[in-house]
Amino acid sequence: KQEVTQIPAALSVPEGENLVLNCSFTDSAIYNLQWFRQDPGKGLTSLLLIQSSQREQTSGRLNASLDKSSGRSTLYIAASQPGDSATYLCAVRTSYGKLTFGQGTILTVHP
């Protein structure tokens, strides 16, 4: 059974810092890995999707890496801003369609 773990559970940083969120998964036979952000009272917003054949994806200040063999992914956020405050979720797809999610990292960026 696929299990996804995210570390840390919560993170509080001052504005402007670069930060790294970690995700690990137990079954390396994945199709892809997706990072989402979730704002209170709202649904999930997809940030980046990395296919199993890819090593990384970049979008603006976000960079996600994938090491499938070791079962790890990191989300790097450069020059963090208060608007980045949210819960960040990592999810892997190991069967057709279904995503398995981690518990999330609650990020607070204070001015």
Added chain:
Amino acid sequence: GAGVSQSPSNKVTEKGKDVELRCDPISGHTALYWYRQRLGQGLEFLIYFQGNSAPDKSGLPSDRFSAERTGESVSTLTIQRTQQEDSAVYLCASSLEAEETQYFGPGTRLTVL
């Protein structure tokens, strides 16, 4: 364009009642998913529809839960004889194909008293 929409946004019901939750996926998306997020827990997969194929119901927690989808449009998730442990946010997502990015709706917050 329009995203995934869900209704109602909030539902409060009494234990033992049946509830029906609705999801309108993005037009043209063939795949539709239901997930559940209980307080303090991660998202749990419930059910997945792909076109006209038989749905993947492997995540449904009990036979009180069922879901239907009409073609490639609206889906309804029905919970019969609700229990307090059914209280959660129910999230719906859709994707163009099963391997593509999933786009989520805002969710329905269900509270069972």
